Amino acid sequence: MPRTFAALASTGAKVGGGPQHIRNYDGNLKWYTHQGEIDCLVSNENGAVVIKGEQLFSPDNSRNIQTLIYAVKEQEQLVATREIASEDFGKKITIKMQPACRVTAKFTCPELENTNDSVKLISFLLTSDEFSSKNSVHSIQYYKTEQMTFNALLIPGRYCIESPNVRTSNGNNFYSVGKYITVPKNQTNYDLGDFILKSKKRLNQ
Numbered sequence: 001m002p003r004t005f006a007a008l009a010s011t012g013a014k015v016g017g018g019p020q021h022i023r024n025y026d027g028n029l030k031w032y033t034h035q036g037e038i039d040c041l042v043s044n045e046n047g048a049v050v051i052k053g054e055q056l057f058s059p060d061n062s063r064n065i066q067t068l069i070y071a072v073k074e075q076e077q078l079v080a081t082r083e084i085a086s087e088d089f090g091k092k093i094t095i096k097m098q099p100a101c102r103v104t105a106k107f108t109c110p111e112l113e114n115t116n117d118s119v120k121l122i123s124f125l126l127t128s129d130e131f132s133s134k135n136s137v138h139s140i141q142y143y144k145t146e147q148m149t150f151n152a153l154l155i156p157g158r159y160c161i162e163s164p165n166v167r168t169s170n171g172n173n174f175y176s177v178g179k180y181i182t183v184p185k186n187q188t189n190y191d192l193g194d195f196i197l198k199s200k201k202r203l204n205q
Contacts, residue, residue, distance in 0.1 A: 010043065010047050010071070010073055010078060010097045011043055011044070011045055011046070011047050012042060012043060012073060013042070013043045013047070013071045013072060013073045013078070013080075013095075013097065014029055014040035014041070014042055014071065014072050014073075014074070015040060015041045015042070015043060015049050015051070015069065015070070015071045015095075016029075016031030016033075016040040016041060016069075016070060017031075017056065017067060017068045017069040017070045022040070022070045022140070022141045022142070023037070023141070023142045023143075023144065024141045024142070024143045024144065024152060025144050025145075026144070026145050026146065026147050026149070026151070027151050029072070031055075032142070033054075033055040033056070043071075051069070053089055056084075066083055066084065066085045067083070067084060067085075068081055068082065068083055068084070068139075068140065069081070069082045069083075069084055069093070069095060070140060070141070071095050071097065072100070072153055073097065074153065077099060077100045077101075077102065077153055077188060078097040078098065078099065078100060079097065079098060079100035079153050079154065079155050080095040080096055080097045080098060080155075081128070081130075081140060081155065082095050082096075098155045099155075099188075100153040100154055100155050101153070101154060101155070101156065101183050101184065101187050101188060101189065101190050102151065102152070102153055102188065102189050102190070103150070103151075103152050103153075103154050103181070103183055103190050103191075103192065104149065104150060104151050104189070104190070104191050104192065105149065105150040105191070105192035105193065105194070105195045106148060106149055106150075106193070106194055106195065107119065107122055107145070107148040107149065107150070107164075107194075107195050107197055108148075108194050108195070108196055108197065109166070109196070109197040110196065111197070111198070111199060112168065116170070117168045117169060117170045117172065118168060118169045119148060119166055119167075119168055119169075119197070120146065120167050120168055120169045121144070121145070121146055121166075121167040122144070122145050122146075122148070122164050122165070122166055122167075122197070123142070123143065123144040123145075123164065123165050123167075124142075124143055124161055124162050124163065124164040124165065124178070125139040125141075125142055125143075125162040126139060126140045126141045126142075126143055126152065126159055126160070126161060126162070127139050127140065127159065127160045127162055128140050128157060128158070128159050128160075129157065129158040129159070129160075130157055130158075139162075140154070140159070143161075150192070150195065154183045155183070156183050156184060156185040157182070157183055158180060158181070158182050158183075159180070159181050159182075159183065160178055160179070160180050160181075161178050161179045161180075161181065161195070162178050163175045163176060163177070163178045163200070164176040164178065164197065166197055166199070174199040174200075175199070175200055176197040176198055176199060176200065177198045177200050179195060
């Protein structure tokens with residue numbers, strides 16, 4: 001059986017996924033595969049893309065392991081997330097695009113105010129309750145920002161910004177307390193306001 005997936009989404013959609021995540025660098029989407037970081041695939045005029053199995057799973061993965069496919073049309077604000085397994089090799093997979101909400105936030109760090117240090121880089125996993133359980137947590141995106149902002153297109157549901165890793169200009173690192181967010185239905189934009197970074201574990205000083 002060929003180790004490929006034929007995914008049907010919407011014409012011009014960016015498609016990627018897998019355990020290595022869609023990577024969102026201040027709004028610029030990349031796809032980190034087992035073969036390295038590449039541009040997301042773009043579906044053709046028929047809305048189709050062919051995804052190689054090795055881009056989603058490593059040779060060491062179990063045959064019943066599951067992962068996520070993520071597709072987005074940014075201008076139209078359409079998103080799709082679909083769970084697949086390695087047993088789906090050789091099958092045609094339909095990815096249903098849905099209206100998405102642009103979720104924004106601004107990171108602040110009161111702990112570093114009135115010091116000679118400042119936040120340089122923030123990175124974290126964005127996970128979804130829909131695709132998480134006690135035994136399995138699938139990330140929607142790996143997010144990274146130097147601009148102290150969050151900007152992502154998400155379909156309605158409950159998500160978690162998992163313990164952001166904060167790097168400071170003086171070379172310090174700490175993990176911040178994470179946060180659950182609920183993306184409302186029937187909204188095109190949703191501003192979370194200030195996301196306050198609060199250290200919970202110092203890695204080095």
